[in-house]
Amino acid sequence: MSKFGVSPEKEEALVKKMNELGVKESDLDEKFIRSGGPGGQNVNKVATCVQLKHLPTEITVKIQKDRTQGVNRFLARRSLLSKIEEQLSGKPTKEQLKIRKIQKQKKRRKRKTKIKLESGSST
16 A cells, blocks of 8 residues: 555655655654645645655755645655755756746746837837
8 A cells, every 4th residue: 555645666766765865754844734725625624735844954845736645745755855865966956957947938038028129119
């Protein structure tokens, strides 16, 4: 039986990653909070939002992406591990690279729009 409600392969990969980084379950402080937003009555009545804190590094993650608590627990651990890995290696994570790429695209679009507006108003 799966502990988090995900496939055994994903759970196994998570445990392997935790062992590689030296993160123990006893180092994690887990709190459950009522979620908000879409999800209907289930979300409003059940504490499905998960707040996970790694005590040695003081890194905190809060996840409420799914309607089920088990999946959110899994996602919180995965997110926490990526933050710990980034802190240890000093390299940006895939998520941060994606955010930077989007920011560059927005800047480029804004610049192009500004140039179009300036050239269009002078004629």
